Amino acid sequence: MLASELHLSIRNVSKTYPNGVLALDHVSLEIPKGMYGLLGPNGAGKSTLMRTLATLQEPDSGEITLGEINVIHQKAEVRKTLGYLPQEFGLYPKAKAEELLDYFAVLKGLTNRASRKEVVTALLKQTNLWEKRKQKLGGFSGGMKQRFGVAVALLGNPRLMIVDEPTAGLDPAERVRFLNLLSELGEKSVVILSTHIVEDVSELCTRMAIINKGKILLEAEPLKAVAKIQGRIWRRVIDKDQLLAVERDHKVISTRLLGGRTVVHVYSETNPGPAFEQVPPDLEDVYFSTMAGVNQQKREVRP
Structure with missing residues (x-):
């Protein structure tokens, strides 16, 4: 072969x-x-x-x-x-x-x-x-x-x-x-x-x-998958006790701790609120948005 x-x-x-x-x-x-x-x-x-x-x-x-x-x-x-x-x-x-x-x-x-x-x-x-x-x-x-x-x-x-x-x-x-x-x-x-x-x-x-x-x-292809969600990932730093409210109101795809506070990434096609900042997506965002079911492109990602 x-x-x-x-x-x-x-x-x-x-x-x-x-x-x-x-x-x-x-x-x-x-x-x-x-x-x-x-x-x-x-x-x-x-x-x-x-x-x-x-x-x-x-x-x-x-x-x-x-x-x-x-x-x-x-x-x-x-x-x-x-x-x-x-x-x-x-x-x-x-x-x-x-x-x-x-x-x-x-x-x-x-x-x-x-x-x-x-x-x-x-x-x-x-x-x-x-x-x-x-x-x-x-x-x-x-x-x-x-x-x-x-x-x-x-x-x-x-x-x-x-x-x-x-x-x-x-x-x-x-x-x-x-x-x-x-x-x-x-x-x-x-x-x-x-x-x-x-x-x-x-x-x-x-x-x-x-x-x-x-x-x-x-x-x-990883690069195309990342490009597909460009402009749809938003970041916010919150206190731990705010997490439930944010999860209730937004499509939270991932969370992590940073300096004792919680960093949340939200998937949204529009600005989810003034407290959020848009961030460049990476493959981790592709993974978590897909696992969360909010990235609706489930098969081949095309340009």
């Missing part, structure tokens, strides 16, 4: 668990090569969709194709070209990074010792772990463990890369290093970044979708 032909198509996919939870509700997405953000709160259905794409579970209905590969019925073919970094993964704390990556390379089918050593060396350098290759994984920081997970996922030059909540728990410096690594991967592969952190999508992704309760609420 040539890089130019890379395209992941998800059509009408649904999944209900035995306990009755509807995790995916007729999800349809078209995902081209590059970085694609799947944004939503915990429990929105992101991990269910990622596990389905990674062939770890089957949907109840729908179709998924990666180029010419049927993801549901050709699991072995998908796994040959798949890199998957789940939200949580186990490592052997007493194993050294280089040794364990070599072991995973054998499992991936790289049986020639010389070529395998070349691949392992290249991946450790690409993930900035070469200087730590003799260190035991138990002594790795959270960000180093995530980067090692990427190295494992990159074995075999995957055409589809899935990363689930990759920056949760990372300190700011590790997060920046990790995001820079992911951005490089998007140049050659379909890379799906599943996260609840808006900044990750804003900084990395050329396309995105917002999912909640198993439904796709919005699919768009």
Whole structure:
């Protein structure tokens, strides 16, 4: 499969668990090569969709194709070209990074010792772990463990890369290093970044979708989604005891504390009052307005 032909198509996919939870509700997405953000709160259905794409579970209905590969019925073919970094993964704390990556390379089918050593060396350098290759994984920081997970996922030059909540728990410096690594991967592969952190999508992704309760609420290019709500986001700083009244009278999409007071963002097509100031929107405003149901453009955002 040539890089130019890379395209992941998800059509009408649904999944209900035995306990009755509807995790995916007729999800349809078209995902081209590059970085694609799947944004939503915990429990929105992101991990269910990622596990389905990674062939770890089957949907109840729908179709998924990666180029010419049927993801549901050709699991072995998908796994040959798949890199998957789940939200949580186990490592052997007493194993050294280089040794364990070599072991995973054998499992991936790289049986020639010389070529395998070349691949392992290249991946450790690409993930900035070469200087730590003799260190035991138990002594790795959270960000180093995530980067090692990427190295494992990159074995075999995957055409589809899935990363689930990759920056949760990372300190700011590790997060920046990790995001820079992911951005490089998007140049050659379909890379799906599943996260609840808006900044990750804003900084990395050329396309995105917002999912909640198993439904796709919005699919768009981040910059176009932000432009769509230009002039509709208003800000006001209030005391905490004023919040209920403001929520009663206006479409409050988000609140945060600032210096002991509460900053509210309101979605309105007209000035909601003299105490409000209009502010330039960002992707966080897109996310919260969509989740609140006040941004009525629920599918493709067009210029």
